Amino acid sequence: MQGIWTTERIRAAEDRLLAVTPDGELMRRAAFGLATHTAALLAGRTSGVSGRRAVLLVGSGNNGGDALWAGAFLRRRNVAVTAVLLKPERAHGAGLAALRRSGGRVVSAEDGPQWIDRADVVVDGIVGISARGPLRPDAAALVERASAPIVAVDLPSGVDPDTGAVDGPAVRAALTVTFGALKPVHALAPDACGEVVLVDIGLRPELGEPDLVRLDSPDVAAAWPVPGPGDDKYSQGVVGIAAGSATYPGAAVLAAGSAVRATSGLVRYAGHAADVVRSRWPEIVATGSVRDAGRVQAWAVGPGIGTGQEGRDVLRHVLGQGVPVCADADATTIIARSPEVLDARDPGTPLVLTPHAGEFSRLMGEAPGADRVAAARDAARRYDAVVLLKGHCTVVAAPDGRVAVNTPRGSWLATAGSGDVLTGLLGALLAAGLDPWLAAASAAHVHALAGSLAAGGVPTSASALVTAIPDALRALRS
Numbered sequence: 001m002q003g004i005w006t007t008e009r010i011r012a013a014e015d016r017l018l019a020v021t022p023d024g025e026l027m028r029r030a031a032f033g034l035a036t037h038t039a040a041l042l043a044g045r046t047s048g049v050s051g052r053r054a055v056l057l058v059g060s061g062n063n064g065g066d067a068l069w070a071g072a073f074l075r076r077r078n079v080a081v082t083a084v085l086l087k088p089e090r091a092h093g094a095g096l097a098a099l100r101r102s103g104g105r106v107v108s109a110e111d112g113p114q115w116i117d118r119a120d121v122v123v124d125g126i127v128g129i130s131a132r133g134p135l136r137p138d139a140a141a142l143v144e145r146a147s148a149p150i151v152a153v154d155l156p157s158g159v160d161p162d163t164g165a166v167d168g169p170a171v172r173a174a175l176t177v178t179f180g181a182l183k184p185v186h187a188l189a190p191d192a193c194g195e196v197v198l199v200d201i202g203l204r205p206e207l208g209e210p211d212l213v214r215l216d217s218p219d220v221a222a223a224w225p226v227p228g229p230g231d232d233k234y235s236q237g238v239v240g241i242a243a244g245s246a247t248y249p250g251a252a253v254l255a256a257g258s259a260v261r262a263t264s265g266l267v268r269y270a271g272h273a274a275d276v277v278r279s280r281w282p283e284i285v286a287t288g289s290v291r292d293a294g295r296v297q298a299w300a301v302g303p304g305i306g307t308g309q310e311g312r313d314v315l316r317h318v319l320g321q322g323v324p325v326c327a328d329a330d331a332t333t334i335i336a337r338s339p340e341v342l343d344a345r346d347p348g349t350p351l352v353l354t355p356h357a358g359e360f361s362r363l364m365g366e367a368p369g370a371d372r373v374a375a376a377r378d379a380a381r382r383y384d385a386v387v388l389l390k391g392h393c394t395v396v397a398a399p400d401g402r403v404a405v406n407t408p409r410g411s412w413l414a415t416a417g418s419g420d421v422l423t424g425l426l427g428a429l430l431a432a433g434l435d436p437w438l439a440a441a442s443a444a445h446v447h448a449l450a451g452s453l454a455a456g457g458v459p460t461s462a463s464a465l466v467t468a469i470p471d472a473l474r475a476l477r478s
């Protein structure tokens with residue numbers, strides 16, 4: 001599990017560490033790591049380091065200081081280094097002196113473009129964790145000019161460090177070299193960060209518990225239920241799927257099929273698409289109504305059930321069964337419009353809501369906004385439910401404040417029916433007895449992995465996603 005800390009926590013930890021570390025030592029560690037990874041990028045992209053040209057974009061803070069010191073280290077490997085100072089009077093003094101001593105060139109922002117045009121790599125030391133708002137016009141113009149790969153120092157400038165939001169011009173890096181700990185931007189703005197490498201500067205002992213986490217494949221593999229010697233189809237958890245309609249059976253087929261592929265437990269289906277579901281998935285026990293579905297250990301409810309009286313009755317029924325419920329799609333809309341359906345829920349029975357931005361707006365009366373982590377946390381508290389906020393990056397918040405972020409592998413999941421597949425995965429994990437927050441985060445992880453395997457670099461479909469679930473689980477467990 002990877003920990004992620006907000007900039008406020010990072011700054012506090014850095015202050016504690018600075019107090020017991022010789023002056024300049026942390027920046028030296030950071031800059032040495034930055035130089036090493038920048039040289040590796042140069043070697044990879046231009047098959048050499050010596051004689052290559054690096055341009056540093058240097059802002060007014062320590063982020064620029066890191067860039068300048070890294071420039072001095074790169075000089076030792078005979079890289080031609082030019083620092084472009086955005087605010088010459090406020091550039092990091094010691095870093096500037098070190099670069100000059102090493103034979104680096106220092107130019108003004110006006111002279112920057114001619115050096116940027118000839119660069120093999122551009123190092124973005126414009127702003128780091130003290131950044132506020134998008135790039136200012138002078139910096140934006142220089143960044144725009146760069147056609148060489150950009151290495152972001154700590155984080156891509158112009159992207160909000162704590163939310164990953166981009167509201168104007170920002171750096172799009174090939175590589176981000178960060179120090180001490182991952183920050184939210186690294187999980188929430190993967191396209192702006194490019195590859196992210198973490199340089200150890202000794203901060204970990206000062207950090208405490210992370211604010212957010214990202215599950216690694218081994219975490220998900222360890223959590224994912226597989227049958228043991230004493231198991232049968234009932235002991236592994238029976239999931240009920242209440243989805244789809246006679247006119248729109250697709251959601252039912254996808255959600256139920258996804259549950260079949262996710263675990264070895266039994267899958268029940270209840271709804272108007274029973275015949276279609278049975279013909280597609282003969283292993284499913286299908287009935288026409290949730291009232292005669294039989295016992296289950298969790299319900300996944302919502303996709304395609306409609307938002308009218310019948311949908312409301314279905315939702316109220318499953319919420320009253322005293323088992324965990326994953327409420328998706330139409331079920332979310334019903335809850336937003338008729339919150340009294342939640343009265344049917346036994347207090348203490350886990351509920352997972354899986355809204356996309358539009359459904360979130362209905363549930364909360366306002367859009368998630370730039371701070372999607374805070375938004376998901378608020379919704380989790382308001383509904384006393386695990387909230388999985390869909391989007392390019394999925395945010396999973398628990399009512400107790402835990403948050404997991406799933407960083408996608410491309411945008412392959414943006415396809416019709418993809419959400420139904422996630423609902424099936426989540427239902428199966430809830431039925432197996434996983435902690436609901438871990439279930440949601442694990443389902444999101446496998447969903448994304450199945451998406452990238454199904455796609456293999458070209459657009460894919462929800463049906464292909466269902467087919468790829470075993471491949472994803474195999475990849476996790478290998």
Ligand SMILES: NC(=O)C1=CN([C@@H]2O[C@H](COP(=O)(O)OP(=O)(O)OC[C@H]3O[C@@H](n4cnc5c(N)ncnc54)[C@H](O)[C@@H]3O)[C@@H](O)[C@H]2O)[C@@H](O)CC1
Nearest residue numbers: 014026027030061062063127128129130131132133134154
């Ligand atoms: N504190 C430490 O011990 C360490 C800090 N390190 C580096 O220091 C960075 C943080 O440095 P600072 O706190 O000095 O601040 P930054 O370098 O992040 O920002 C400097 C200043 O830029 C200005 N600014 C904010 N937003 C801007 C925008 N959108 N456009 C233009 N200017 C803007 C502000 O006046 C801000 O104070 C980290 O990101 C990291 O790179 C590393 O050297 C590791 C050790």
Ligand SMILES: [K+]
Nearest residue numbers: 124127153155
């Ligand atoms: K930066």
